Amino acid sequence: MKLPDFTEFEPFVALRQQMGARRQGHFELFDPKRHLNGRERSALETTGLKRSLSQLRALADGTWAIKNSRILIYSAHTPGHYHLAQCPSLLTQKRQEVVITTRRQGQIPGFTEDVTAQVCSDCLQLLGYKGFDLTRNRKIAYSKALLKDFSREDFFKVFTLYPVRGIAEHTLTESPLTQSNHQASGDA
């Protein structure tokens, strides 16, 4: 008996993608402790969520995540700026409540419309983002331009927004990252 071949059958391919199974025979069971649900994802994209830093994952590459998504952080203790990484100005307030978001465009939640949210330069320095380094003379002009034209869309191309898999994390009591020029290459 010859069985029909459904491997390229469009509705099944679409269903497989919806299930997050990237390869055939690959399927990860949804685990609400480790995976964001639809409601959480949409809140992160719009209004943001309030969490304390201790509820977040401090990834070993210096960025932050909640469950399987990287996030950006706004803290009322650093008005005007939002954070990409585990920078000193955040870590001094480990119990503080912050706003976390995955918004790639438009206003960062927590900011009012008349304030332009600026990316934190300490975070860029910590990550060595695209070679960012304000401590080296020959890199200052380049780094200032990178700061001015910073794009969250681009950031999440370098540090994959979602899903975050297989990246180690550390607890915030461990010594914070030393300044490094670590360049992330994504999760894959």
Ligand SMILES: [Zn+2]
């Ligand atoms: Zn920062």
